[in-house]
Amino acid sequence: MQIMRTTVIVWICLLSLMAGTVCAAEVVVVVSSENPIKSLSLTQITDIYLGRMIRFPNGNPVKPIDLSESSPARSQFYSRYLGRSQPQIKAHWSKLIFTGRGQPPPTVSSGDAMAESVAENPDAIGYLSSDFLDDRLRVVTID
C-alpha cells in the first residue's frame, strides 16, 4: 500500500514537471533587430527596468516596455532577470511615483503586443515568451 502510494506521487510529480517544461516556454529579452545592441548584463537589464538607466551602452535612449501585471511572463521576467518579486517592484515604483522621481515603463497586455511594440521602435527593449519571437526581434544575450 505504502509503496504504491509513493509510486503514484512520484509519477504525478514527473508528469507535472514535463507539463511545466512544455507549457512554460522560456522568457527572453528582446530588442528590435534594428537595434545594434546584441548583449546586456543582468545589472544593465535591472537598471533599465528599475528606471535607473535611460540609455543603452551605445548612447541611444532606452524605452523599456512591460507586460501587464496579470501576465505570467512578467513575474518570470522579474524573478529571473532582476531577482525581484512583484510586490518589491510595486514598492519600488510606488516610492518613485509618490516622490515624483520616476514613472514605470508603459505596459502592453500580451506577448503579441510586446513583439509589435518592440519591433516598431528601435529604442525599445522588452521581454516575452520565446513563443512570440519573430524576425523583427533580436534576443539579447546575457553576459
Place this chain on the structure above:
Amino acid sequence: MPPVDSTTRWSRLHRLIEPPVLSILMAFLFLAVIWAITFNLIARENAAADRTAAAVAMDVADTYEAQVVRALREIDHTLKMVRHQLEDHPAQEVLEDLRSEALLPPEIIFTISIIDARGEILGSTNRSSLPENMAAMDFFKRAKEQEDVVIGQPQRERESDEWQLTFSRRFREAGNRFAGIVAVSVHAGYFVSGYESDALGEHGVLGLVGTDGVFRVLRTGNAISAGTAINYYALVQEDTPADTPAEVTVNPWDDTRRYTIARKLYEFPLAIVVALSEIEQLAPAGRIERSYIWRAAMASILVAAIAALLGRLSWQLQKSRTRIMKEQAEHARNVEYLAYHDNLTGLPNRALFSQLLYRQMQQAHRYGKQLALMFLDLDRFKAINDSLGHEAGDELLKKMGRRIGESLRESDIVARLGGDEFIMLLPEITEETQVTKVAGKILAAVARPFTLAEQESRITISIGIAMFPADGDDEQTLMKNADIAMYQAKEGGKNSFRFYSEKFNTDSLERLSLESSLRNALENKEFCLYYQSKQDMATGRITGIEALLRWQHPDLGLIPPMQFIPLAEENGLIIPIGRWVFKTACHQNIAWQNQGFPKLSMAVNISKRQFFDENFLKDVGDALQESKMAPELLELEITEAVLMHDMDRTIRILKDVKQMGVRVAIDDFGTGYSSLSKLKEFPLDTLKIDGSFIQNMIPNAEIKSLTTALIDLGRSLGFTVVAEGVESKEQADLLKIHSCDQFQGFYINKPMPPEEFTSAVRKQLKGYADTASPD
C-alpha cells in the same frame, strides 16, 4: 574676646593652605569644574538634539505635505478627466482610450474603475482586484451624496490583503441624474512610500488621517497600518501656523513620545502626520551624554588619584619636615644644655650659674633677702689625679657633685666652675646659722670616704662663704670674696669653712694681686737694680757698689723688696729673678769700668731659697762668664739666717763659692743671733753690721759698745767690716775712731738708679782727684 577669635580664625584659615588640605580642596575644585562642564555640555547636546529633531520633523512634514498634495491632485485629476470623458463616450471605451493615450496613471499602483448607479462595475484597469458590486462600499454611498472627492475608509485588498484606499467622484447622465462613480484605488502604502529611515528612524511616523479621525494610512518603520481611529482634534490643531516647531507629545495610537507634526491639508479632508521618536532622536545625544559622563568619571578618578597622591606626598613631606624641626629643636635644646652644663657632673656651669646668681640677686634685692655664695675646693685633688689617674679624678668629681647636691636644700643651686672648684648658691637666707648648717652638712658628706679605683680615699675640702648683699652686691665681688674666704679656710686648716671677713681682705687681695703680677714682672721687664756705693772709712774713697733689687709695678709704683721678696721666695720666682740680678749687676759693673770707673766690687744679695738652689753656683758662674767680670769683684751678701739654716751645707756651698774666687759677705750682722763660735768656720770675707746698731749708737752707750765689739770681732776674725746705714758725720767719725773699714748709707750715698749713680760717682771721683792733686 575678639583677638582670640580672630587668631583661631586665622589659624583655621592658615590650615587651609597647608599642602594636604590644599590638595584636597584643589581636587574638589577640579571635580566641581569637570562636572559643571560635563553637565553643561550634556545640556547643550540635548538642546541641540531637541532642536535638530524638531527641525527635521518640520522639514520632513513640509516635503511630505507637498508630496501628498501632489499625489492627491494627480488622483483627483484622473477622476475629473475620466468623468469628463464619460460625458460623450461610453464607459467601456473611456478607459481603453485614455490608456492607449497614456493618460492614466501607472497601473502598477493605481486601479481606475467606473461604476454605475447600481454599483456594477462598468470598466476597470484591474478588474480582478475589485469586488463584483460596489454599492455597499462607504465611498460609493458618500460619493453618491456629495459633489466633492470622496476618500473612502481603508479596505483590505482581496488578493494581496494589503490596505487599499479609494478616491471617488460621482458622474451624472443627461438630465443631471446620478449615473455612477469614478474611483481610483491605490495601495495605502503608496502614500507612505516616502518613509526614509535616515530621517525618520525605525520608530518615526508618516501617516494620513481623515478629518473623521480615522487613519487612512500609518507607517512606522516598515509596518503599515490603517483604520486606527483617534481623536482628530486632539492631534491636529487646525489653527496653528505651518511653521510651528514640532513638540513632543504622546501619540495615542501606540503611546510613544514623538516630535509630532499634524497638519490639515488645504483642499482635502485629510491631515498629514509626521512624527519622530523622542527616544530615537535623542539616542545619539544620549550616547554622547554617556560618553561625557564616562569621561568625566575617568577624569574624576584621575583627579582623585592625583590629589590622593599629592596629599599623601605632601603629608609625608610635612611629617618629615615636622620631624626635622623637632630634631632641630631637640638638638638646639641639647646644645643649650651642653652650653650651660658641665658635661662631667651634669651640674650647671659657670655661665648658667652666673645667670642664676644674677636672677637670685635681683630677687633678693627686691625682697630684701640675703644670699649665701659658697666656694668649695678640694684640698688634694691634684695629688689624687696624679696617683689614681684622671678617670678616678673624674669619678671623684662626679661623686662630689652628688654628695654636695644631697647636702643642699631644695632651693639651693650647685655648679661646677671647672677643675676641682664647685660653687653653691643658697637663697632665702635669714641668718648665718642656716648657712653654717649647710656647710657643716657638706663637710660631713665629703668626709665619708670615697671609693676610687678600688681604693678608699679620704678627701678634705675648703669652703669660703660670702653673703649677699653684705659681702658684695655684684657677682664679681661676691665671687672674689668667697674665693678669698676659701683661701683663708685653706690657710686655716683643712676641711673647714670660713665666712668672708673684711679684715683679711686687704692682705689677701694685695697678696693675690702681687703674686699674679710678679709672675709677669720679669717678662715685662718691670724689675730694675738700684745701686749704692760703699766708701772707705779712712779716705772716703768709693770701694764698691751694692746692687739692690726694685720692682717698678705699672699700677702700684715702686715696690720695695721687703714686700715681694718673701712672696718670690715662697713661689720660687726668686730663682729666675736672682739670675737676672746677677747678670744685670755684673754687666753694669763692666759697663762702668768701660766708662772709666775704677775696678769696684759689686755686691749682690742672695736669699735663702736662692742660696740653696742646686743651680746656684752655675748661675753665678754663668753671670761672671757672660760679663767677663773678675770673680774677685763679685761679693755675695747672705744673711745670718741663711748662714745658720743648715751650717754644713752652707759651708760646703761657701767653699765652692770661694773656689770660684768670689767674695762672701754676711749681711745685717747682729740681728740673727748667730753662734759666734761657729762664725769663724765660715769662709767669709766681709761682715756688714746692721744699720740699726749704727743709727742707735750715738744716743745709746750700750749699743755703742756693742757696735764697737762687733767691729772688733770682725777685725779679729780677719773680715773687712762694713757699717751699714750711716746717716751722719757723727756716726761716721765715731766709726772711724773704732777702725771700721768701710761704710755705706745716706751720709754719702742713697741707692740710685744706674744713670743717677753714674753721674754721682763721676762727681765723687772728680772730687777726689781735685783734693788729691794738691797733696
